[in-house]
Amino acid sequence: MVRVIMGVKGTGKTKQMIELINSAVKSENGNVVCIERGPKLTYDIHYKIRLVEASQYDMTNFDVLRGFISGLHAGNYDITHVFIDSLTKIVPTEAEDASVEHFLDWLNDFGEKNNIKFTVTISADAELASEGVRKYF
Template identity: 65%
Template sequence: MVRLIMGVKGSGKTKQLIELVNAAAKDEPGNVVCIEAGTIMTYDIHYHIRLIDAVEYKIDSYEVFRGFISGLYAGNYDISHVFIDNLCKIVGDDCGHETEQFLAWLDQFGEKNNMKFTCTISADASTATDGMLKYL
């Protein structure tokens, strides 16, 4: 399952994500991971959440990101929910067809491995492609 949160900068996406992450820390049966570009949420999320700074791992494409998420799961089969803050900023790409393909891959990967994904994208929801709309 993939959930997508879109909105322009300053619309409250990260605040909403922090609330969802902290709720997941209490409610999720497995481990919860949060991936962000930087360390903005360090003091805002529950200490049980595994916070990953994507900049440290040089995730610069969706292909690399697919490998990174696959590696996370290979190292810990107990991950039940992955939160990704500012997806397009992490990979350094505009929100478009490649983003749509990545979200579809996340959906398939999540179904296969019983994982949920919640992603934020800093862009107006009206710019979402048809394939992205089903995750909003």
């Protein structure tokens, strides 16, 4: 299952994400992971959340991010929820690019096969989202 939170800068996406992350640590039976760009969430989320600072891993395209997420799962089958903050900043791309839609479809398939929920934020105008991205709102 994939959920996308999309909006322009300053619309409260990160605040909403922090609330969801902190409630997930209480309600999930497995491990919760948050992938972010930059260390901005370090003091805002519960210490039990595995926080991954993505800029240390040079994720230049969605294939690299797919491999990274697959590796996280291979190393820990107990992951039940993965939060990805600012997807199009972690992998530098435009929100309207078809590769975003393809990546979200892959995430959804991967999540269903492995019983993992994904919550993703994208910094862009939600009105510009394609139908393929909107289905995850």
